[in-house]
Each structure stands twice: as C-alpha cells, then as structure tokens.
Amino acid sequence: EVQLVESGGGLVQPGGSLRLSCAASGFTVSSNYMSWVRQAPGKGLEWVSVIYSGGSTYYADSVKGRFTISRDNSKNTLYLQMNSLRAEDTAVYYCAREWWEGFGELLRFYGMDVWGQGTTVTVSS
Amino acid sequence: EIVLTQSPATLSLSPGERATLSCRASQSVSSYLAWYQQKPGQAPRLLIYDASNRATGIPARFSGSGSGTDFTLTISSLEPEDFAVYYCQQRSNWPPAYTFGQGTKLEIK
Numbered sequence: 001e002v003q004l005v006e007s008g009g010g011l012v013q014p015g016g017s018l019r020l021s022c023a024a025s026g027f028t029v030s031s032n033y034m035s036w037v038r039q040a041p042g043k044g045l046e047w048v049s050v051i052y053s054g055g056s057t058y059y060a061d062s063v064k065g066r067f068t069i070s071r072d073n074s075k076n077t078l079y080l081q082m083n084s085l086r087a088e089d090t091a092v093y094y095c096a097r098e099w100w101e102g103f104g105e106l107l108r109f110y111g112m113d114v115w116g117q118g119t120t121v122t123v124s125s
Numbered sequence: 126e127i128v129l130t131q132s133p134a135t136l137s138l139s140p141g142e143r144a145t146l147s148c149r150a151s152q153s154v155s156s157y158l159a160w161y162q163q164k165p166g167q168a169p170r171l172l173i174y175d176a177s178n179r180a181t182g183i184p185a186r187f188s189g190s191g192s193g194t195d196f197t198l199t200i201s202s203l204e205p206e207d208f209a210v211y212y213c214q215q216r217s218n219w220p221p222a223y224t225f226g227q228g229t230k231l232e233i234k
Binding site for chain 2: 035037044045046047050058060094099108109110111112113115116117118
C-alpha cells in the first residue's frame with residue numbers, strides 16, 4: 001500500500017527548531033518529487049518546499065533560509081528541518097508525493113496524488 | 126507570481142443539486158491546473174488533474190473544465206460525502222512554486 005506517515009510535530013518556542021519526518025511505504029521517495037504543504041489553523045493550503053528526484057530543492061519565500069528539505073534514501077524518508085520558527089509557522093504540515101508524467105520538455109505536473117495525515121506544529125511561548 | 130482566486134468562498138446547496146465552483150488565474154496556466162477535496166481533519170485528496178481529467182477512483186459526477194485563466198469544477202449531483210472544501214492548484218515552472226486558491230467551502234443547505 002502506498003502511504004506517507006508524518007511525525008515530529010509539537011510545541012516549540014519562537015526561535016526554536018523542529019525536524020519533521022515523513023516515512024514512505026509502497027514507493028521510493030528518491031524516485032519522486034516530494035513536497036511539504038502546510039495549513040494554518042482555519043486557513044487554506046500553502047506549499048512550503050519541494051525536493052526533486054535529482055536532489056534539487058526549492059522553497060516558498062516565507063520559509064527560505066529557515067527551512068531545509070532533505071531525504072534519507074536508506075530509510076525511504078523525507079524530512080523538513082525547521083529553524084528560527086515563528087508564530088506564523090504554526091500549522092498542520094503535510095508531506096505529499098507529486099505525480100508527473102512524460103519526459104523531457106513534455107514532462108507535466110499532474111498534482112499531488114499521495115498525502116500523509118499531517119503533523120501539527122505549534123510555535124508559541 | 127500567479128494568483129488563483131476561487132469563487133464563491135462558500136456555496137450552500139442540497140444533496141442532489143449541481144455544484145459549480147470557479148477558479149481564476151491571474152495569468153494563463155494553460156491546462157496545468159489541479160483540484161483537491163479536503164474534509165475536516167483529513168488531508169487533501171486529488172480530484173482532477175490537467176484541468177479536466179479525473180484522478181484514480183474519483184466518481185464520474187466530478188468533472189473539470191477550462192484552460193488559460195478560467196477553470197470550473199462541477200459536481201453533477203451532490204452526494205452527502207461531497208460537502209467539503211475544494212482547492213485549485215497550479216505549478217509555476219521557474220522558479221518552481223506551487224499556488225493554491227483560497228478554497229471554496231461547499232456546505233449543506
């Protein structure tokens with residue numbers, strides 16, 4: 001069964017750090033583009049970061065320089081290291097697999113087809 | 126940065142009725158648009174990709190249309206389990222970034 005399970009969320013003080021994990025089963029993380037998406041309480045979805053199968057990483061402006069996405073191929077696990085946390089980072093964090101089809105210039109992004117259940121991060125003193 | 130604007134913010138309908146949700150992009154995204162459904166306490170679920178194609182396991186009552194800047198998600202006859210929040214999403218090529226609309230809440234009238 002294809003599945004993503006997040007962990008690592010919790011309560012942290014402003015300025016603190018937290019590392020989220022996303023364990024995958026049923027597919028290989030390193031062969032896919034993987035994203036983190038967050039949702040603040042009562043708000044909509046906000047994309048946070050992506051790591052490509054080739055290892056390139058990209059971030060939303062709101063987290064650039066503070067968050068780092070990575071993966072451990074041996075553990076088939078995706079991570080999000082969050083530093084210098086702010087109150088506005090409070091959210092449920094989801095990891096998601098991206099669905100792409102095609103090759104070269106015909107490569108198309110279809111959507112995020114597998115999601116974890118989410119892990120809650122609360123930044124508060 | 127491409128902005129996606131969804132309307133209406135809230136849609137109140139009864140089971141059996143037809144729902145029409147709109148997503149407008151601030152500039153053309155061709156057909157690179159996806160739709161998601163999210164129920165309370167759950168992760169989003171991919172419904173529609175490439176503007177008009179149903180994802181695996183999505184019932185035929187869900188359909189998507191549009192291209193360029195104007196897109197529509199239609200639910201032909203609402204089932205009780207369809208009442209949820211719906212988001213549209215697009216991806217920008219460079220720099221890579223993903224944008225969601227602010228969501229439309231579909232509620233029972």
